[in-house]
Amino acid sequence: xxxxxxxxxxxxVTILSTCPVADYKTQESTLTLASPFLKALKTKEFQDQVCxxxxxxxxxxxxxxxxxxxxxxxxxxxxxxxxxxxxxxKLDTVxxxxxxxxxxxxxxxxxxxxxxxxxxxxxxxxxxxxxxNNIYI
Numbered sequence: 001x002x003x004x005x006x007x008x009x010x011x012x013v014t015i016l017s018t019c020p021v022a023d024y025k026t027q028e029s030t031l032t033l034a035s036p037f038l039k040a041l042k043t044k045e046f047q048d049q050v051c052x053x054x055x056x057x058x059x060x061x062x063x064x065x066x067x068x069x070x071x072x073x074x075x076x077x078x079x080x081x082x083x084x085x086x087x088x089x090k091l092d093t094v095x096x097x098x099x100x101x102x103x104x105x106x107x108x109x110x111x112x113x114x115x116x117x118x119x120x121x122x123x124x125x126x127x128x129x130x131x132x133n134n135i136y137i
Contacts, residue, residue, distance in 0.1 A: 002068060002071075003071065003075075007076060008077055011077050012069065012077070012078045012079070012107060013077060013078070013079035013080070014080055014082070014102075014107055014108065015069060015081040015082065016082050016084070016102070017061070017065040017081060017083050017084065018036075018083070018084045018085075018086050018091060018095055019062075019083060019084075019086075020086065020087070020089075021036070021037075021085040023059075024059060024085045025056075025059050025116075031057055033085075035085060035087040036084050036087070036094065036095045038052040038084050038085075038099070038102075039053060039055040039056075039059070039082075039085065039100070040052050040053070040055060040080055040081065040083070040084065041052065041054065041069060041077045041081045041083065042079065042080040043069065043072050043073045043077065043080075044073065044076075045072075045076050045077065045078040045079075046078040046079055046080050046128045047078065048078075048105065048107060049083070049105070050080060051101045051104070051105050052082065055083060061081060061083060063082055064104075065083070069081045079106060082099065082102060084098045086098070
């Protein structure tokens with residue numbers, strides 16, 4: 001339904017999502033990880049540079065972000081998912097700040113003309129998506 005009325009040709013999808021840092025699988029203790037932090041997962045067709053390290057196995061993505069990324073992979077739509085691992089339950093400004101490096105990416109740099117506006121832009125996305133922990137651009 002997300003893509004039902006969209007033209008798929010020339011489309012590039014960016015998914016911003018959060019989940020608890022406790023869901024992150026690593027050899028290290030999650031207590032020593034600086035939270036929040038970003039990991040990326042992309043479709044085969046996504047050719048741009050990602051703004052953070054790729055998500056390592058055996059980590060998985062769930063729910064709607066996984067469904068959107070899977071849909072994009074099947075339909076050969078370039079897409080990238082940025083998963084923010086955080087230690088808070090509800091999105092807050094600290095978690096939103098973790099997404100700030102994405103505003104310098106080629107795809108998203110037009111959202112904020114200068115760095116001083118980037119926090120305001122991200123907060124705007126936060127308030128428009130308060131009921132969910134996912135942002136689709």
